[in-house]
Amino acid sequence: MYAEAFDNQNVATFRRWSAEARNIVLLSHMNADGDACGSLLGLALMMEHASEKGCRVTPILPNGCPKNFTWLPGAERIVSGESQQDFCHTAISEAGLIVCVDLSSASRTDMLQDELLQAKGKKVLIDHHHNPSADQFDIIFSDPHISSTCELVLWLSQAMWGSRHMDSDVARCLYTGLSTDTGGFAFSCDQPSCFEAAAVLVKYNIEPAEIHNRIINTFSLDRMKFYGFALSQRMRVYPGKRVALMAFSLDDQRRFGVGGEDMEGLVNYTLMMKEIEVGALLREEPGRTKVSLRAKYGVDVNRLAAQLGGGGHTKAAGATCLLPFDETLKAVEKLLGIENEEPINLLPA
Ligand SMILES: [Mn+2]
Incomplete structure (x- = not known):
């Protein structure tokens, strides 16, 4: 034992x-x-x-x-x-x-x-x-x-x-x-x-x-509406790089009246597509941005998070970045090798 x-x-x-x-x-x-x-x-x-x-x-x-x-x-x-x-x-x-x-x-x-x-x-x-x-x-x-x-x-x-x-x-x-x-x-x-x-x-x-x-089965109607928005409007998929990413500004969160607790588990949706190996979720907070990273197989996201000053586990890690939201987004895109890639949106406007 x-x-x-x-x-x-x-x-x-x-x-x-x-x-x-x-x-x-x-x-x-x-x-x-x-x-x-x-x-x-x-x-x-x-x-x-x-x-x-x-x-x-x-x-x-x-x-x-x-x-x-x-x-x-x-x-x-x-x-x-x-x-x-x-x-x-x-x-x-x-x-x-x-x-x-x-x-x-x-x-x-x-x-x-x-x-x-x-x-x-x-x-x-x-x-x-x-x-x-x-x-x-x-x-x-x-x-x-x-x-x-x-x-x-x-x-x-x-x-x-x-x-x-x-x-x-x-x-x-x-x-x-x-x-x-x-x-x-x-x-x-x-x-x-x-x-x-x-x-x-x-x-x-x-x-x-x-x-x-x-x-798990605890969603309010508003939270489910936000998930609909998140998946249809904010999920960016990079199949060639096996990466998916979601990023939410403070405006996004205010619009649906949601915060960090409501996004608990949302990052896992990035890994639900079979082509995707690494998923990321960014959430802007006043003065900082929270980054969550998830991986399926070989990638060690603890190491990736360490490059942003964070850490955690091999398959689940995170960091808090003090850079402005758009700069944090650029840093994460670079970290994941998607900075010059064109994403696929699930529901293009
Ligand atoms: Mn724990």
Whole structure:
């Protein structure tokens, strides 16, 4: 079982810190996804059970729980760094133990970064991104070959506590990240441990179909209208280069009243054409542009994202560019080798 892969010393130390701490803060990244929310809440529930002294566990997300994950057990307890900045700063600076999940560097906590770096408490990282910032944490449990942080949290909890603190609420949280980070067990699941984790979680009376519906089948009419626009007016296909790209200006987003949360998963549509190997989605934000990259087979988009100052995983990565929107678009076109190519639009005007 995967739990045997952890360093025994680190497991024992983390177990001791968890048992002794009176104030524990759990933190994940800005614009949390299913894996960030699931690992944050699943671990928070288990650490509360595991505490010998009735410790206070505070789960924090830089900009709060995204609305599509408010159904997760314990989600109502998530504190937003954005709307309760003073509270979060105090909680982080007073915590005896700070556990960061699903992020590779403190910078991903945005406005909480300075507080996190200066905090005196013990710091533990549990993550599956490439190149974690080792100097920012006391202990790191990291493996980029693992499907999701939720999977790592499951195996780590087994190594520390066996099944003592597992229940159906924890299983629901952890299954969510396992499912979202693998696109419903479609990618990033080439290790047997991913399916072993799913098998363990399903024993706790969770309903995978119900969780799938809550994650995927949740569109509002406006969001579906936006997808119609996105596919018909904004998808550019470069079959000769095996690339497809979508780019959305702030004007596009205002027109349909949509934001980043509504585009979660949209980039995957670029890969649905059989000719396409690499897909990109650009979304303008005030003062910056978010770039998401996806790949099917040989291409390592983590490397491509690194050239834009970002990173992530081999098949899914991203970057935040501070250049103006049109310049970011040009940089991405160049990166993908399509700067001199004429795209095919799916529905030419
Ligand atoms: Mn993840």
